[in-house]
Amino acid sequence: MHPFWSYHGDFWIGTALGIIGLGLTIWAVFAATGAKEAAINAGRTVKMQTVALELMGLAHELDSLDPEILFPAARDFLNRVNFKLRRLIAPFQDEAELALFVASIRDSLTAAKTALSGVRPAAGAAPAPVGTVYNAIEADLATISGSVADLLGLMQTISMNIIPPEDDTQ
Amino acid sequence: MSTPESETLTAYMTRIADDTKAGRIKWVKSNPTTFVYRKAAAQLSLQRIVQHRTISTTQGLKRASVTNYIFQAIEVPRGNVKLIINTAEKYSELRPLLDSLFETINIDVDRDGLDFLKKVIEQE
Numbered sequence: 001m002h003p004f005w006s007y008h009g010d011f012w013i014g015t016a017l018g019i020i021g022l023g024l025t026i027w028a029v030f031a032a033t034g035a036k037e038a039a040i041n042a043g044r045t046v047k048m049q050t051v052a053l054e055l056m057g058l059a060h061e062l063d064s065l066d067p068e069i070l071f072p073a074a075r076d077f078l079n080r081v082n083f084k085l086r087r088l089i090a091p092f093q094d095e096a097e098l099a100l101f102v103a104s105i106r107d108s109l110t111a112a113k114t115a116l117s118g119v120r121p122a123a124g125a126a127p128a129p130v131g132t133v134y135n136a137i138e139a140d141l142a143t144i145s146g147s148v149a150d151l152l153g154l155m156q157t158i159s160m161n162i163i164p165p166e167d168d169t170q
Numbered sequence: 171m172s173t174p175e176s177e178t179l180t181a182y183m184t185r186i187a188d189d190t191k192a193g194r195i196k197w198v199k200s201n202p203t204t205f206v207y208r209k210a211a212a213q214l215s216l217q218r219i220v221q222h223r224t225i226s227t228t229q230g231l232k233r234a235s236v237t238n239y240i241f242q243a244i245e246v247p248r249g250n251v252k253l254i255i256n257t258a259e260k261y262s263e264l265r266p267l268l269d270s271l272f273e274t275i276n277i278d279v280d281r282d283g284l285d286f287l288k289k290v291i292e293q294e
Contacts, residue, residue, distance in 0.1 A: 104224050104231050111222040118203040118220075126208065128200040129215045129242050130249075136203065139221035139258070147224060 048155045051088050055148050058085060062145040067134045071121055074133045078116055082109050085144070089151070097158060101151040105144055112140035176261050183241075183264065186214070187271045190278050197275045205275045212252075213244045218272050221258065239268035 004011070058081060065077070089105055092098040119128065119136040189195040197205040197216075204217040217240045225232045236258075243253040257265045 100231050104233075107233060108222065108224065115220065118218075119201045121201050122199055125200045126198050126206045128204045128206065128217070129213070129244060129251075132201070132204055132215075132217055135217060135240055135256075136219055139219070139223070143222060143224055 045159045047091065048159050051091075052152055052155050052159075054084070054088055055152055058088075059145050059148045059152070062141050062148070065134065065138070065141060068130050069133055071116075071119060071133050074116055074137060078112055078137070081144075082113065085109060085148070092151075092155075098151060098154055101147050101154065104147045105151065108140055108144040108147060112137050112144065115140050172263060176263055179255065179261065179264060180267060183267050183271055187267075187274050190271070190274050193278070196282075197279060199279050205272070205279065208246070211246060213242075213246050215242045215244070216240070216268065216272055216275065217242075219258070237265070237269065239265065239272065241268060 061077075062081065066073075069077070085105060086109065089102045093102045095102075115136045116133070119133050121128070186195060190197065195207055197207045200206045200215070203219070204215060207214045219238045219240065220235055221238060222233055222235045225234055238256070238258040240257075241253075241255040242251055244251050255261050255264060255268070257268060
């Protein structure tokens with residue numbers, strides 16, 4: 001007695017079609033996973049580029065502080081920069097390549113605020129010489145600006161690396 | 171490195187510190203890190219600045235801080251700055267001396283505050 005598959009050719013055709021179908025399904029899953037990953041990476045790149053543009057504007061502001069700035073203006077300036085910079089860099093705090101620079105910027109912002117509080121005019125005190133406020137925060141702002149530039153450079157490098165060349169042309 | 175200018179400045183700063191200790195120079199606190207002394211034609215100021223730097227090392231980024239001083243002599247009422255000593259840029263060898271001067275001034279200003287408080291209490 002022969003097993004039934006030895007004389008049922010349609011069994012083999014069905015089996016072959018089933019195997020091909022399974023293969024195609026597995027391939028489709030892999031393709032979809034890759035596409036999803038590519039879409040996530042592309043989204044991340046777009047986000048990085050948007051943030052990079054805003055960071056460039058902030059870096060310019062940090063480098064062009066008025067040397068004769070007075071305490072109230074410096075306080076408003078630093079509050080604005082602090083809020084904006086922290087908001088911009090927060091999404092990247094868990095990115096392994098960027099976390100160090102994000103932490104450095106946060107530390108420098110805190111240091112700048114501490115330095116600024118060191119020149120808060122005492123009530124009724126003699127006015128400090130022009131440039132006192134600038135001198136107090138200049139170094140910390142330069143550190144922030146340098147860290148922002150480092151972060152920008154890394155973001156650009158990551159953006160260039162994560163998009164495969166064929167995706168660039170799409 | 172010590173230069174003739176820095177030696178002269180050292181002598182002047184020492185004199186200012188001595189006069190402060192003796193009460194011949196009365197500084198006022200302009201803000202928590204700046205003291206000002208004003209007389210007829212001039213204003214002196216001393217500012218302490220703690221600067222933070224991020225240094226890249228093989229173990230990652232490290233933060234370091236350095237204390238610098240800015241001493242200014244300004245002609246009044248014109249406001250012309252006649253002398254600036256910024257230890258972050260020049261005369262870094264004067265840093266210990268200015269550190270000592272800052273502490274001397276700080277102690278003197280605190281002592282003035284305590285004397286004032288004593289007077290207030292004794293008037294009661």
